[in-house]
Every structure is written in structure tokens, then in C-alpha cells.
Amino acid sequence: MRLYQLKNSKNSRGFTLIEMIGVLAIIAILAAIISPRIFDAISDSRITNCASFIKTVQTAVSKYYADVGTLFPLNNQGNPAANNNGRNLPGILTGATPVPDPANGLWSKVEGPYLEKFLTSNPPIGTSMDMPAVAAVAGAVNANNHTNYDLNGDGTGDIGTGGQLVTLRILGVTVKDFSKVDNILDEGIGSTDAEKQTRGKVKWVTAGGGTMRVYIADK
DSSP: OHHHHHHHHHHOOOOOHHHHHHHHHHHHHHHHHHHHHHHHHHHHHHHHHHHHHHHHHHHHHHHHHHHHSOSSOBOTTSOBOOBTTSOHHHHHHHTOSOOOSSOOGGGGGOOOOOOSOOOTTSOSSSSEEEOOEEEOOOSOOOTTOSSOOOTTSSSSOOSOTTOEEEEEEEESOOHHHHHHHHHHHSTTOOSSHHHHHHSSSEEEESGGGSEEEEEEEEO
16 A cells, blocks of 8 residues: 555656646636626616616606606705706605705605615716706707707707706716617617717717716706
């Protein structure tokens, strides 16, 4: 038995340095092939979640309007009030902003919550988001404003001055992620990158680390 063990120990050996290098090289190659696909799958999932969330927000705003008769958030007196910083309407839609007691003005018509959650600092894509509710301004459309939108892609604004307009503003969105969202929500609108970034329901500019503006509703 001892002779067998001795013979076996003499014949056994570990990996040589060259063999170890070869194994590590194969692992590195496999990782280089697989990793991008994993990251692409994660990115595509986040894009799908973003598009789904946008449609959920549109439904929530529509229900809010059906109950209250305004797209603007309500102030403490229950009157509609434009809100450019985009922080007031999400609170009403989710119920985070409680109905005043007594329910002044239009507050008595609020039947929410209309939206399960609105994560300002943790959107599906990007770094932060809000929901401006502003008075629309007719005229030229550009990618950096949220006061008018070219919804049909003909190069001119489609919303008249004075109307109420609700948008979603998401910061920290890469042009790649914007393009994926745009392909879902604005398929067929715009033939160049500049047109895609300006026309339709979804717009994008480089400011703010990449700012994506999404049309939600108007009246």
C-alpha cells in the first residue's frame, strides 16, 4: 500500500504556469463575450420598465383629470396651480400629499391615489425625475423645452398657448437609452437623430447629463 502511494505521488503533478495562463485566458475570453450580453439584457429590461411606467403615469393623470377636471396640481386652497419644478403633482397622484382637512375647493373631488409610486431619485432609467405641469406655449418646438410638443412629427408644435401640459422630465439619461425609449413610444417619427430628439412624445438634450422630456397629457 505504501509503495502504491509513493508511486502515485511521484506521477501526480499540478498545472504548469503555461497551463494556468491558458485557462485564465479562456475564462477572460468567455467573460468578454458574455458580459456585454448580460449588461444589454439588464439595460433592455430597464428600458421596458421605463416605457411601461410612462404609460402607467399617463393613465394615472387621465384618471386624476377625470375626477378633478384639471391637469394642474392643487394648492392648499384647492385651486389648480402650474408647477414648473415638477414636484407637486406626483405627491397628489400617489397620495403622499394628503387631502387637506377640510377639503377646500377641488380637493373634495380627489379620489386617489392614482399612482402606486413615483421614485424621484430612483427612476427606471436616469438618475432623477419630476413631473412639470405648465401652461403650454404655441410656436416653435425644440428639444430643451417642456411647453410644447410636435406630437405628429411634422416639425410644428401641436399644443396651443394657455393649455395645461403635463410632462415627465428624467435627468441622467444617455442618448442610447433615449433612443431605445424613443423607438418604443415614437416609432416612425423622425428620420435623423436631430429630428428624433426633437419631435414626437419623447425629446432629449445633452443638458443635465442627458435630459429626456416625455409628453404625458394636455388639455
